[in-house]
Amino acid sequence: MPTLLTRTFALLNNIKPPAIDQENVLTVINADTEQPIKLSNYNKKPDVSIWKAAELGDLAALEYYVHHTNSVDPTTLLNTRDPDTDCTLLHLVVSNNHQNMVPLVKFLLEHGADASARNVYNVQAIHMVSLHCPDPLASIELLLDHKASPNARDGDGWTPLHYAARFCHPPDPVLQLLVSKGADVNLTDAGHKSPLFGLLANGDLTSALDFLIHSARADVGIRGDFLDQVSRKTRPGTIVLQAAKYGRLDCLSLLIRSPVAMQQLRRVINQDELAYAQKLVKEHQSRSKNVETKWDLILQLLEELEDILEKDPMSLLSSRHKLLPTAASSSANTSSGSHPIQRRHTLMSMLGSMRTKKMIPQPQVVERKTPTTTKLFRKMSRIIKRAKSDSHAILQQQQQPHQQDDNNNVLDGMTR
Structure with a gap:
């Protein structure tokens, strides 16, 4: 006699699965x-x-x-x-x-x-x-x-290259694809930063940085806005400051060793940026408990970069460039000829200078003519006229003997 269980299994075996x-x-x-x-x-x-x-x-x-x-x-x-x-x-x-x-x-x-x-x-x-x-x-x-569009901008000015450089791991294939499709590597966002800045924030990605600089011709000299954590104000800086901020040792070394990068950096990096970069590194260095950390090596690279730029006559840190404003100002004070013109400061020139200063309104203090100054000018004018008349009379007295001698010579010639 079949049991209930066996009859149930038999029933299930007779049911066909649904067709798909x-x-x-x-x-x-x-x-x-x-x-x-x-x-x-x-x-x-x-x-x-x-x-x-x-x-x-x-x-x-x-x-x-x-x-x-x-x-x-x-x-x-x-x-x-x-x-x-x-x-x-x-x-x-x-x-x-x-x-x-x-x-x-x-x-x-x-x-x-x-x-x-x-x-x-x-x-x-x-x-x-x-x-x-x-x-x-x-x-x-x-x-x-x-x-x-490979150059489409979002509300903050970011392009697809900005997003790929900042968020992709690794970013190299996407960056190469976008560049091959016409993406502009030098477009900047609302903070004046190119995709290079986002790449350094993403990681110490030397291969992607090398591609953007040497193959895609990215402008290393672009200066973006950096927020000072103390003053809460923005300051301009290059990707050197970005590398120091995020501790990108290998990328910073690549920048210093690259002639293409240094050719652009020497024209934009100033002493203020290097000093601030060293300050950021020292803050990280003080929080590190290790004896030798990457922050020590980054600080050494920044000091090496400063030494290179000081020896480069075309950089903003060179001694020659620091003297250029002084030389320009001194040359502006000389005449256009080969020798400076020496002028005598006569009483008339001094008086004319005083009158000119009185006629030109000063930006801070505006002086008005008072009866005292008017009397002074009148008195000086009378002195000048008297001096002129006295000098004219003396000159006539000196010329009279010479004229008398000339007349006598003429008479002698006529009698002869």
Whole structure:
């Protein structure tokens, strides 16, 4: 007699598994393992909204909404903004899906999503990929192929190069891709900083720095704004100050050893920047308990850089450059000829100078003529006239004997 248990198992064995319609199976490729993943398509409307589907990375739900839009054009739907976040589907996909992003981005772009759409912070998807995705190269390449700009700026002036240099690990492949697509390595943000500054904040990445300087021709002499933690004011500085701030020993060594970098740095680095860089390093050095730390080596490099610039006649730290303002001011005080003109300060020239000073209004104190000064000028004028008349009379007396002798000579000649 069969028991209840055996009859139950027999019933289960007679039940056939449900057949899967192969037309409703969607195959995608995992971006990490490169293995195919089969996802069942929705035969009915998904339980989640299209915005939630983008956040969850539900490709099947997104496909359902795109292919079942009877009253709305798919392109319009894909570029409609979420009423809660004001983000497009592309923004939601990029900012929430760290894994398997490429199939989602590709699907949206191929069906009409705008690659250059911006959110409320003026940020585009090509900016966000470097921030949210651990391997953004494929997604950035897709965005560039769909007319995303390699020089697009966000609300703070950051470009895709700024984001890649600051957040990618490693940044080299993305930087090379963006530069090959026309990205400008010398565009600066609201703080006047180029992607070089973000790269040094990211890490001690010498290979990426070497590429930007020697291959992409990045301007090492750009000076960005640095916030002084004591005065809370900004001061300008180059990437040398950035390297000192973040303790990038290898990058600082590369800058000092690079003739291309030094050719640009010598024209912009001044004593104030080097002194502040050394101050920052010494603050880190004082907090370090080790006898020999990287901060000691960085301080030695800064001192070496200072010594190099002081010996360079074209740098701002050279003794020749420090004497240039003095020489210029002394040459301005001389005449244009080879010899200076010596002038006699006569009474008339002194009086004229006094009158000129009285006529030109002074910026700080405006003097008015008083009866005393007027009397003084009149008295001096009378003295000058009297001196002129006296000198004229003396001159006539001196000339009279000579004229008498000349007349006598003429008479003698006539009598002869």
